[in-house]
Amino acid sequence: MSAHRPSPPADKVALTYGKRTWRYPVLTGSEGEKAVDISTLRQDTGLITLDPGYVNTGACTSDITFIDGERGILRHRGYSIEDLAEHCVFLEVAYLLILGKLPNRQEWQSFSDLMNRHSMIHEDMRDFFLNYPEGAHPMAVLSAMVVSLSSFYPEIEQEDPNEPIDITATRLLSKLRTIAAFSYKKSIGEPFVYPSCRMSYCENFLNMMFSSPVNDYTPDPVVVRALNLFLILHADHEQNCSTSVVRIVGSAGSSLYASISAGICALWGPLHGGANQAVIEMLERILREDRGKVDKVIARAKQRDARTRLMGFGHRIYKTYDPRAKIAKEVCTRLLSRLGMRNDPILEIAMELEEKALADSYFQERHLYPNVDFYTGIAYRAMGIPTNMFTVMFAIGRLPGWIAHWMENRRDPRQKIGRPRQIYVGPTARPFIPMDQR
Ligand code: CMC
Numbered sequence: 020m021s022a023h024r025p026s027p028p029a030d031k032v033a034l035t036y037g038k039r040t041w042r043y044p045v046l047t048g049s050e051g052e053k054a055v056d057i058s059t060l061r062q063d064t065g066l067i068t069l070d071p072g073y074v075n076t077g078a079c080t081s082d083i084t085f086i087d088g089e090r091g092i093l094r095h096r097g098y099s100i101e102d103l104a105e106h107c108v109f110l111e112v113a114y115l116l117i118l119g120k121l122p123n124r125q126e127w128q129s130f131s132d133l134m135n136r137h138s139m140i141h142e143d144m145r146d147f148f149l150n151y152p153e154g155a156h157p158m159a160v161l162s163a164m165v166v167s168l169s170s171f172y173p174e175i176e177q178e179d180p181n182e183p184i185d186i187t188a189t190r191l192l193s194k195l196r197t198i199a200a201f202s203y204k205k206s207i208g209e210p211f212v213y214p215s216c217r218m219s220y221c222e223n224f225l226n227m228m229f230s231s232p233v234n235d236y237t238p239d240p241v242v243v244r245a246l247n248l249f250l251i252l253h254a255d256h257e258q259n260c261s262t263s264v265v266r267i268v269g270s271a272g273s274s275l276y277a278s279i280s281a282g283i284c285a286l287w288g289p290l291h292g293g294a295n296q297a298v299i300e301m302l303e304r305i306l307r308e309d310r311g312k313v314d315k316v317i318a319r320a321k322q323r324d325a326r327t328r329l330m331g332f333g334h335r336i337y338k339t340y341d342p343r344a345k346i347a348k349e350v351c352t353r354l355l356s357r358l359g360m361r362n363d364p365i366l367e368i369a370m371e372l373e374e375k376a377l378a379d380s381y382f383q384e385r386h387l388y389p390n391v392d393f394y395t396g397i398a399y400r401a402m403g404i405p406t407n408m409f410t411v412m413f414a415i416g417r418l419p420g421w422i423a424h425w426m427e428n429r430r431d432p433r434q435k436i437g438r439p440r441q442i443y444v445g446p447t448a449r450p451f452i453p454m455d456q457r
Contacts, residue, residue, distance in 0.1 A: 088336035109250040113419035138214035148205040160202040166280035200227030253416025261285035267437035292413040298331035299396035331393030338386035347394040
């Protein structure tokens, strides 16, 4: 797929600096979003732009995902997240993101077959797991194992134009859940469970996580459906921190494995995917210490200190309820009720926190609503997934998005190596001082 090209410029923005005025084209995306194209700004004027956090900066055009943060809209390749969550399994959404269309039956069958064929990891890679110390964070293991794939499967770094489905991408999609489940098994000291060709993507993952020689585990269809839904909710979110990292690493010509490994590290941060772990830790702290602490947590969150923020709240793009959080909340409450955990105290605290925060003028004025991470952790916990695996679950979900963006960037003829500029504010030129005179 080639990246969508914006409509030809209709308007121009005038920039006056000193005695001269330049005009820059205004581009319009397919949903009416507008951007001023400043690609010749420095050449024309000698100026650069300064935009910490890239709050106003578009780094590319893309035809993968559309978000309207003011109206709470999220669409992948034109399909709403609500429709995809209701009608699809995770792998269908992965296919849509990576290949640009929903698969027909035949395409679906060959994609599923490929998924099965590539689900194992090289036997020698198993030894890597054995050498991680007890307590190693699964995100560190995941990132290291993904970049290690490039040494075990070097031949698949090249894209084969005759392959209808990119083999590197398929292998990575299939193997990531195996690596994730193996890292969990290693952390609890149980033998690894191999993937089975008789199970779906999500069933396989749950089976590799929870079955053992002494536990004849059968994945519960209710849990399998919920897992599919949560992975769909995570599948892509345009130019977020980890996806931008994947694109920028890929722009240097680095392999898909290296780029995704870097993306996993970016996702790990508590302001990004690591928030789902931070949310549950916050809720458990409230439960453990004092139920009345909800008010104190809200009061602390208003101190405008990054360390005391209400985790799972706020978003750079959404200034209304995150549409993913809406679905996550529904699925989470339904799942807990089906699992006989209707009165889960953690869910009750989360709902009380949400209600009180949404009624508070601090959160209202700043348009801070629950984000996707607020309810997902509660559901993962109910599925038996340990807290330190929550961000790994996010990574499994986000993988198709990362792959789609890495490929889009590679195929875009206008693609350049990602290389922002800066304004230097350090010392000006000064004479060197030999060591004995310092
Ligand atoms: N609790 C309390 N105050 C907050 C919060 C929060 N969770 N989030 C933002 N604010 C305040 C912030 O202090 C600032 O106030 P003021 O204007 O008075 O200085 C204002 O709201 C704007 O915040 P910002 O930091 O400029 O917003 P941002 O777009 O740079 O940050 C964010 C977005 C998601 C990093 C931030 O909202 C946050 O830290 N949230 C908690 C962590 C979290 O849940 N992250 C998951 C994000 S969704 C999944 C994903 O993409 O990974």
